[in-house]
Amino acid sequence: MQDGERRRSVTMRDVARQAGVGLATVSRVINGKPGVAPELVRRVTETARALGYRHDVTASSLRRADRRTATIALVLEDVANPFSSALHRAVEDAAREEGILVLAGSSDELPERERELIDAFTLRRVDGLIVLPTGSTDEQLAAVRGHGTPIVCVDRLVEIDRVDTVTVDNRDGTWSAVRRLRALGHRRIAFLGDLDSIWTARQRFAGFADAHAEAGRPVEERLVRRGLRSEEAAHAATTRLLTGGEPPTAVFAAQNLLTMGARRALQGLGVQEEVALIGFDDFPVADLLTPGVSVVAQDPATVGRTAARLLLSRVRGGDDHRPARHVVVPTRYVARGSGEIPPRT
């Protein structure tokens, strides 16, 4: 009993023998199927408990008609990043309601890593996949989808047959935030952005450009820093911009790590009260900084919940034939002070 090592676990067969019934009856009782004599139900239940029977879900899904494993998988950029983990949690909650478990993995924005994860998950026959795609795996996603596995992509738009997406209004959110800066009188606005291969980075830059176009002003390329991958990179870029000639009077940081890096740079130069800053995506205690950091806030919980619902309805079957649906979740501007600073005159 103590040495769990090589002990054969107790199977339905054991329970059947012990209870003096057929294997099929045990299966029916364990699965709560109707049409078994109450007396047998009692005997089987009792025996199973006495013997310490543990149902084997993987074996059962193998033989089961629908072949469902009651697991879905989540491919994120990094399970530890706040946006991803909030999304993860929302997916977990939606899955739990249907008794579905979730596997998760981090691609680190590497297509190769994303491919391996999708591969490993499908080899385990997960019932569905929610992926935050790097953008270089469309054919693989299409193939997996073609083989029958439902997929929902989050955060980034992809156009694949029967692959739903849940994204956020990156472009509009950015446009309206930058517009505010312009309304305050800012004319030299810097843009800090992530890798151009990332759909959201392109969308946010487009929104930035929109706000300039609307005012009939060209984007000043010298104030644009794209391809920034870390807080440190944003810190360095911001410091350089502010210590150069004709420095920006406002900074728009298109991602939360970049926002933190930019803010760190502003505080390093002691100008956090003079140079405006707006970030895309919220982060913890942004409101406790002085001044508070204004942001275009996303709603990762809604993104995750929506994605899970779309996925689970396809997994349940019935509506898996419907064409891809593309849901856009709105963002919300949160004014906390840093985005309300007028240009230094």
Add this chain to the structure above:
Amino acid sequence: MQDGERRRSVTMRDVARQAGVGLATVSRVINGKPGVAPELVRRVTETARALGYRHDVTASSLRRADRRTATIALVLEDVANPFSSALHRAVEDAAREEGILVLAGSSDELPERERELIDAFTLRRVDGLIVLPTGSTDEQLAAVRGHGTPIVCVDRLVEIDRVDTVTVDNRDGTWSAVRRLRALGHRRIAFLGDLDSIWTARQRFAGFADAHAEAGRPVEERLVRRGLRSEEAAHAATTRLLTGGEPPTAVFAAQNLLTMGARRALQGLGVQEEVALIGFDDFPVADLLTPGVSVVAQDPATVGRTAARLLLSRVRGGDDHRPARHVVVPTRYVARGSGEIPPRT
């Protein structure tokens, strides 16, 4: 090809038939086992690719001698909380090295929820479990462990046969931080703590008491607030303490959400520069607040990595007989200003 619905997937049998070899040979080739004629290896590999064969890992583990599923599960308090998600990421990285996937779930500190998760995971025959235990599931953990599944508990100490633990030096970390406050001259130090059912909450309070005992002073119960479950609760408690008679000159918050709540309260009263604050567990941009928030920092990545290594070595077998090992990861005091404020005279 487009309608993935009810299409039978291609099996090893199909590949065998098509390649004109036996089923066993296909299995050998797919699993990269030695001792198959090169010509057959080629033919099978080719045919498998041509037919779009996808190995079924769950079916294979069912028949396999070791019955391993190459998955482990993680039971956290909340996958979205920064400590948990950093730990999760470290576990994922260690597991990836061995081709192992990870399932994760959130207990929300509810024993019932934790039980359900452990149950669901073991029904899926995961190879091992890493759990951040609520503290009320010891018998279940012992039973699961007794049935053969390796388990490592993190963050909280439990004493179960052959269940390793990885914890942090909560008591010492707290003791030495509170000691610093005393050295600065603080005599009225408030303590904000989480639920008493949580092992770490008790340990941290013990460290708090140690620092008082060492100075021959009793803990002032009126300054102690335990059982706080949220940022809001900490906010309210702190506000009440500071606006009452003989207010504390320093606050020790024994958990990161509580630290944020306390800090929000201090800023609400405008006394963040006058009342000292030290928190247990770091949080993002704590250094960007004014003053920066001093903390006793934990190292979730090391906790996760260590736990994963302990678990995986037991999963690989060989050393699963060894008694439980209890690893303690050190904490580190990070001075940022708020903990260095002397008492108001």
Add this chain to the structure above:
DNA sequence: CTGAAAGCGCTTACAG
């Protein structure tokens, strides 16, 4: 309502 048989997709002795 019940059970013996077949079989899910694979791996593993076993015999050649």
Add this chain to the structure above:
DNA sequence: CTGAAAGCGCTTACAG
């Protein structure tokens, strides 16, 4: 080196 057979733990027609 190779393949036919048995079987992992279960579910599902099928016949009674």
